[in-house]
Amino acid sequence: MSTQLKKAPRQRAYVPITLIALLVAIGLLALVEKGPAASGIPVGASPLNPMTLGTSQLVDLAARNYSTAIIYSLKELEKVSGELCVFVTISPEIPFRGDEAEIIISLLKRRCSKLKVLVADESPYSNPLLQVLNSSIRVNGNRVLEVSTAAPVIAVNESAYNYSLPSPYPLAEIMIRSSHAIVLDKASTVSGGLPIGYAYPRSESAILCLANPSGEIYECGTAFVVASKEVASGVDVFAIGDGSVLLNQVLSSNKSEYMAFARELLSYLCEGNPRCTVVFDAMHYTSLSPAILLSNPAYSLQELVRDPTTFIYVVLSLLAVLLHPSVWLPPLVQLLSSLLTTILTGFASAILIFFFTLVIHKILMRNARTFHDLRLSEQAEEEVGVFAEIKKSVISGKVRLSKQDFAILCQTLDALLVLYSGSGLWSERSLDTLAELLGDRRRAYKKLQWVLKLHRKAIGKSRLPLLVFWGRAVKKLVSLIDEVGERVSERMGVNLI
């Protein structure tokens, strides 16, 4: 004979796994569609770059007093508005196109009551923007070098020059509200407009020379214009032939004159108006995609990993891009698709791959014994004692009221009556006691007769009544016992049941 054990009830999840999987799939597709927040790691003088060559600190500085907006695309310009807008572009790495510059200026003019433009650039990339504004200012794209007159200089190749001689770091004095003396870094001269900044040598034994992009010196002098301003087409234009004076590396340096310069420049452009919006251009910078970085690790090591902070920044930015589904999901789907095509078209190769997959899997798993990843068991809080056991059995549904229960409950009633009067249910005085407790002799008589009759049936001493619903009978007896118990409590001051 075998005993079949009942299976434990299966726990059912409120949210089916299929639905969760579907939602995850929808989420992944949506993320692929939206694309990553940034296609790669922002590099150069981008306002998104928090590293030494970025300009994120200038954005933070502006954000302290004014509204700021970083423009990744022309669409973003639609969101810009304000009493006074200042468009800032610092050392762009992608040249402005004429049509693009026109859109930028026309959009900003439309959305802002007043517009100002700051160009801090050592290359001619931002000249189309100045052209669109009908400004006479141009960034010449040359290099201002400080050359010692102690040694003759014939030609200088920028890629091979000796840093001590000639030096690309001339001193400059730029007038905003007050005059600021700062050191430039590979600056260019500026032509046109009203000159407000001049570069000059730091010692009397040196002169300044201009070199073209190929490194040839073509002009020397004691001072060159490196900053100009002008009002063109109703737009205030402010141009500096060097973007490095606003980079993070100089703003975070110990030299406070750069910070003072940047603060006064922003204040001058915004006219101290808190409703001014400073719009930073982030469209004209390249971003380093993980694919380029991984395909050319030497480049990444040389250009990006300069210090531990930069390394962490690069790794985190890389991870953020790599983990985005738009990076890995399309190639994965493509790979799976091509794999499926190969398998479906070539049965032999499919068999081969399947076989080798099994072999490789076997090799990889040769010493591994895997386990279910079950969560740690939680401490159960339980009731203990006789009633806890009764509750468990009642809730399990195994317990049914029967004639045995009726017989036992008759004994309960008997014990109650004994405690109250000394005489029990089957004594001669039981009717008197019950009548006293219930306050109605006739009702007490009927109840007593009913209890005694069913008790006789329950213990098998009588066959009548023929049909008894023991469940109902027990419930009726329970309510009688409760009533009697309550009366006993009232009269004796004793809570018995």
Add this chain to the structure above:
Amino acid sequence: MINPTHRFSAYMAVTALVIAVAVFIEPGALPIAATLLALEIAMYFHLWLSIGAVNRLEVEASIDALTDREPVVVRIRLVNRGLYPVLLAEYSLGYEPILRLEKGCKAGILTVPSRGVAELVFVFGARVGMHRIDGLTLVVRDFLGLFKSQPLVVWKGSSFRVIPSTEATVLKRLYLYTRSSGLVRSRRPGEGIEFYDVRDYRPGDELRRVVWRIYATRQKLAVWEAERESYQAIVYVINSSRDMWTGVPKATPVEHSARVIASIARYAASRGYLQTAAVVNEYGTVVFGGPVYGRQGLSRVLEALANVSLCTLCTEEDQVNWSAALISILPVLPRERAFIFIFTKTTPNTERLLDLVIKLSSLGHRVYVVAPITVTYDVSHGLPQKFIDVYRARQLEVAAEELRGIELLRKAGVRVIAVSPQLVAQRIVQALELTSA
């Protein structure tokens, strides 16, 4: 120490497939295969470092427990002095099943930063007696769930004791009841506060007792004399077996009995009674020395009550051994008559209990059995309506059994106090004061 999960097997199957594809179809898949393998190794290495960090964790645990009025606060500080953080650890706290966690999560995920601290705070509802927090277990996983550590017990747990609070209202009611009913009167002169008589002055009497009004009228020194307050030795025996923990937490028979004893003990200490207590359960009997006076007696009783505990390993078949209890209690009983109050259920084992009471009574002690009717402590909360009637019927069957036990004891001449919970203290004091010397 590190176990791979079934997920790891699936992951390796994908890796094997990519390797096979790279070898036979598309060599471009080789970097992906290498990345997958590197990721697996990285996860293993990370888990290895994490387990090392967990093993080096310094655990500072504290349990604040006093009386059953204030909650029990368990604080576990996990201090990571190393450089590697514990990033993804699952924790689970073990404790006695009768304790109830009121604040905090008994299981969850935690992170301990490098050179940092994670603090877990658990607040339990205080229950009278000695309880145990079993310890804190951690399991560390990697981010992809490829590996998991074996359960690591970072804290082995500790026991704490909660003493029952005395109820101020019960105490006030006791004082009022005894004073107004004259229960404390011994009809003999001595130490006390109640007036007894005025007698002639005798050398050595305190001057502050002189009745100056009599001296003024009769030119005779007379002193005021107090009535000696009566006192006796009292021994409380409390049964803390499994069935005495039945019912709503904090209002079970054993906890209610403990509070009643604490209230009576405080009252009796103020009256100068000698007191002690003993705890019995399925494990055995613990007696806390012979009866002593006043505050010392009170602290002895409270110490005993703070040691009531649930026998977690016992089953329904295990019962209190009253014969062994008698052997343990006898040595501490005084020669003079003592009051012995036994707080216990009358069933099962009624005959053994009766035997104990008879033997103690035969030694001249006055023994009372204070029997909590367990049904009155139980509520059918949480039960679906359709089961209420069945449950009530079963409750009454248990009540019938207990009532039969009480009846059996009473028939044998044992004094049984089986009254409503709120009247228990009053009845005991009444029994004490009416019959004391």
